[in-house]
Amino acid sequence: MGNIIRTMRIILQLSLLFILTLAGEAISHMLPFDFPGTLIAMFLLLLLLGTGIVKEEHLAESASFFSRYMALFFIPAGVEVIENFEALRSAWIAVVIISLISLFVTFLAAAKAVEIAERIARRREA
Amino acid sequence: MKEAIISNPLFGISITLISYAFGVYLNRRTRKAIFNPLLIAEIIIILTILIFRIPFSAYNKGGAFINMFLGPVTALLAYSIYRERKLVISHIIPILAGTVAGSVASIAAILLLSRLFTLDAILTSSLLPKSxxxxxxVAISETLGxxxxxxVTALLxxxxxxxxxAPFMIRIFRVRSRIAQGVAIGTASHVVGTSKALELGEDIGAISSIALSFSGIITALIAMFFLS
Known part of the structure; x- marks a missing residue:
């Protein structure tokens, strides 16, 4: 009996997530500018959680599954790269160099901005 | 016979599941970042469909089914932000400062370097959201064309x-604050980097996963207002 209830809970959680995704896509379609529907779905869920309409434990099972095996769902989008080997053939060195340099630049900018913000906050407290 | 197998969506689904399971297994056995489960699965699948001359469209009959879950997976990022809401609220200013600075720096660096290497507009748009x-x-890349x-390849x-x-960058940039370390790792190298942040400390990992959601949202906003 316990198993049936658990299965039902997971089915309901998945349905909620699917409906939110569809709602996000619908809203994105109506917006006058381009904003990803999946992110709107995320804001909707944040709103539902924040207002207490959806409780944290309502999503526990699917959240732990999806966050643990998240990478699985990105595989097909990555495999698609074989359709673009032509475009990458001449550019792959540039792509690697750009990725590496921007990694360092992003890391440095983020770290130093946090440290500056913390220093200002500390000075204000003092 | 090959036709009968590859024309079934279950082909794409099962090869994806099996390759991923193998990747997870290898990653747990070796505990090496280079054996990233996603990376291993990609390589296995790409080699398989190249060797057996399977068209991508055949693989993608099943692939599209798995890809469909990207939306729900993104929506669930809200769950992790909500669960860490206390940490978010108590460090909101440094987190915002770091993720905004990091996202802007990332976009600026990629735009500048792409021009330097004379990459075309499509390739530049593909690289922009890679942090x-x-x-x-994926959503931003599609929006920008x-x-x-x-x-996904550049991002991986x-x-x-x-x-x-990450440990090397923390050292050479002399990043002492643990909050700064977490924000920088999450902003610069998303989930894959965050798994290293978790090894450095649970607090750094939590901050890193908040930072990756924030920088994703901020990058989407910048892309929407300034780039599209």
Whole structure:
């Protein structure tokens, strides 16, 4: 009996997530500018959680599954790269160099901005 | 017979599941960032369909089914932000400062370098969101007219590099604050980097996962207002 209830809970959680995704896509379609529907779905869920309409434990099972095996769902989008080997053939060195340099630049900018913000906050407290 | 197998969507689904399971197994056995489960699965599948001359469209009959879950996976990022809401609220100013600075720096660096290497507009758009978490990056790339598979490839490379290089970058940039370390790792190298942040400390990992959601949202906003 316990198993049936658990299965039902997971089915309901998945349905909620699917409906939110569809709602996000619908809203994105109506917006006058381009904003990803999946992110709107995320804001909707944040709103539902924040207002207490959806409780944290309502999503526990699917959240732990999806966050643990998240990478699985990105595989097909990555495999698609074989359709673009032509475009990458001449550019792959540039792509690697750009990725590496921007990694360092992003890391440095983020770290130093946090440290500056913390220093200002500390000075204000003092 | 080959036709009968590859024309069934279950082919794409099962090869994806099996390759991923193997990747997870190898990663747990070796505990090396370079054996990233996603990376291993990609390589196995690409080699298989190249060797057996399977068209991508055949693989993607099943692939599209798995890809469909990207939306729900993104929506669930809200769950992790909500669960860490106390940490978010108590450090909101440093987190915002770091993720905004990091996202702007990432976009500026990629725009500048792409011009330097004379990459075309499609390739540049594909690279722009490569520091943020995959579901958001794919959405931004598609909105900007990029090629999402190139985005995923560059993003994977960045994540693995970030994972391996994080301790080195913390050292050479002399990042002492643990909050700064977490924000920088999450902003620069998304989920793959965050797994290293978790090894450095649970607090750093939590901050890193908040930072990756924030920088994803901020990058999407910048892309919407300034780039599209």
């Amino acid at each position: 943020v978490t995959t579901p958001i990056a 990029g090629i999402r598979s190139i985005t 490379f960045t994540g693995v590099a970030g994972n391996i290089l």
